[in-house]
Amino acid sequence: MIVNVRLExxxxxxxxxxRLINPRAAKxxxxxxxxxxxxxxxxxxxxxxxxxxxxxxxxxRAEARPPDEQxxxxxxxxEGKCDSYIRGALQVHRDLRGR
Numbered sequence: 001m002i003v004n005v006r007l008e009x010x011x012x013x014x015x016x017x018x019r020l021i022n023p024r025a026a027k028x029x030x031x032x033x034x035x036x037x038x039x040x041x042x043x044x045x046x047x048x049x050x051x052x053x054x055x056x057x058x059x060x061r062a063e064a065r066p067p068d069e070q071x072x073x074x075x076x077x078x079e080g081k082c083d084s085y086i087r088g089a090l091q092v093h094r095d096l097r098g099r
Contacts, residue, residue: 009035020096045095046088069093 009017011029017038018030030038065073072093076086 005039007035007039042088042092046091068097 009030014029014035017035018028021030021034021038022028069090072089073086076089081089
């Protein structure tokens with residue numbers, strides 16, 4: 001299935017993605033191809049992480065969490081993000097922290 005998704009990124013966001021892909025490319029902004037590959041990787045990772053019985057963020061909130069994860073959950077809730085978005089953001093956050 002081909003899905004077209006419109007993303008609007010400013011230079012700061014493109015720079016962050018570029019640094020995630022290649023930390024040495026500090027001054028180079030991510031190209032469309034870089035962003036496409038990055039999004040495909042995120043989708044493949046998220047699809048592999050999905051399983052039945054995933055807790056909602058309400059039950060996640062009750063667990064003991066590192067302070068940085070709890071701050072992320074709280075800030076995303078204030079922005080009105082849905083539970084699935086928050087779960088995905090937490091997974092990406094953990095993966096990036098593990099590098």
